Amino acid sequence: MSTGTLTIDLDALVANWRALNAMTGCETAAVVKADAYGLGLPRAARALVRAGVETFCVAVAEEGAALRAAIGPKPAIHVFSGHMAGDTDMIADMGLTPMINSVDQLIRHLEALPGAPFGIQLDTGMNRLGMEPAEWEAVRDMALAANPVLIMSHLACADTPAHEMNARQLETFRRMTNGVDVPRSLAATGGILLGPEYHFELTRPGIGLYGGLPFADARAVVTLDLPVIQTRILSEGETVGYGNTFTAHRETRIATLSSGYADGIIRAMGPRTILYTDGVPCPVAGRISMDSLSADITDLPTEPKSLRLLGEDQTVDDIAENAGTIGYEILTALGSRYQRRYIGG
Numbered sequence: 001m002s003t004g005t006l007t008i009d010l011d012a013l014v015a016n017w018r019a020l021n022a023m024t025g026c027e028t029a030a031v032v033k034a035d036a037y038g039l040g041l042p043r044a045a046r047a048l049v050r051a052g053v054e055t056f057c058v059a060v061a062e063e064g065a066a067l068r069a070a071i072g073p074k075p076a077i078h079v080f081s082g083h084m085a086g087d088t089d090m091i092a093d094m095g096l097t098p099m100i101n102s103v104d105q106l107i108r109h110l111e112a113l114p115g116a117p118f119g120i121q122l123d124t125g126m127n128r129l130g131m132e133p134a135e136w137e138a139v140r141d142m143a144l145a146a147n148p149v150l151i152m153s154h155l156a157c158a159d160t161p162a163h164e165m166n167a168r169q170l171e172t173f174r175r176m177t178n179g180v181d182v183p184r185s186l187a188a189t190g191g192i193l194l195g196p197e198y199h200f201e202l203t204r205p206g207i208g209l210y211g212g213l214p215f216a217d218a219r220a221v222v223t224l225d226l227p228v229i230q231t232r233i234l235s236e237g238e239t240v241g242y243g244n245t246f247t248a249h250r251e252t253r254i255a256t257l258s259s260g261y262a263d264g265i266i267r268a269m270g271p272r273t274i275l276y277t278d279g280v281p282c283p284v285a286g287r288i289s290m291d292s293l294s295a296d297i298t299d300l301p302t303e304p305k306s307l308r309l310l311g312e313d314q315t316v317d318d319i320a321e322n323a324g325t326i327g328y329e330i331l332t333a334l335g336s337r338y339q340r341r342y343i344g345g
């Protein structure tokens with residue numbers, strides 16, 4: 001086998017959901033957009049259903065349809081993009097709950113699917129999705145008369161607890177929903193950690209389930225092992241890879257591993273990233289290629305069959321930092337060529 005193996009620990013996934021759920025007194029949904037942040041939607045979602053998740057969130061209706069096929073008719077599926085033109089049949093047939101973003105979407109939904117469940121998304125300052133205060137004011141009575149199942153908004157700076165934006169958005173959300181007798185949701189992973197006043201009736205964690213920051217106490221969910229295709233010995237002065245950026249300063253053993261930037265191992269992480277086997281560090285040597293990368297294995301006592309990029313020694317957030325990005329981007333960029341192997345659950 002020559003592709004990398006991505007091992008997904010479903011017990012850790014479930015433990016992370018339980019831990020986030022235990023931090024609040026309200027319902028905890030699970031955000032599984034983008035193929036469950038790259039880990040594989042059907043298996044992740046089914047494990048979460050068995051753990052007791054009753055509400056899921058996806059970005060678009062197509063993801064909701066795939067999720068419905070995986071988990072059956074019972075759990076609620078909220079769609080953040082709302083009710084887009086052309087989505088009506090899918091929303092109806094798959095029992096999806098659009099989170100309505102605009103007056104146009106509200107009218108489309110009430111006309112096309114009267115009586116079908118929906119939620120309302122409010123913009124409290126992020127200026128990404130949702131109705132602005134004036135828009136909401138104009139349609140509020142009509143919307144409430146149609147019995148939305150949820151009113152939600154999203155925090156722009158929840159991963160920075162001290163940011164003044166958090167309290168400002170909380171205050172705006174309170175003001176926009178004052179006196180409204182509908183379940184409310186403001187918090188994703190970061191919002192849960194901000195404390196109880198951010199929790200309302202439903203929280204919507206994503207990244208924390210998958211082991212990423214800002215949930216620092218999360219259990220690691222993914223392990224990534226890359227098989228060794230070839231090894232060779234370099235004499236002092238020889239170089240490795242495109243641009244000759246690695247030069248051997250001693251007799252050096254180099255392993256060439258299957259997987260490269262086309263599999264989400266972005267080039268920018270190269271200079272600071274290390275692979276491991278049994279805890280022994282093997283630094284990336286030279287530039288990461290499209291389908292391969294090289295590591296310095298001089299210090300290993302034996303020829304390895306594979307080296308580990310993600311696991312206990314190096315987390316998703318570690319390699320994200322090496323690449324100047326965030327764990328979310330690393331996870332969702334994990335390539336389709338990996339063999340996904342599930343344990344636990």
Ligand SMILES: *Cc1c(COP(=O)(O)O)cnc(C)c1O
Nearest residue numbers: 031154188189204205206207208
């Ligand atoms: C992605 C997303 C979430 C989940 O956010 P995390 O930071 O991954 O917990 C929740 N709500 C909305 C609207 C989102 O877009």
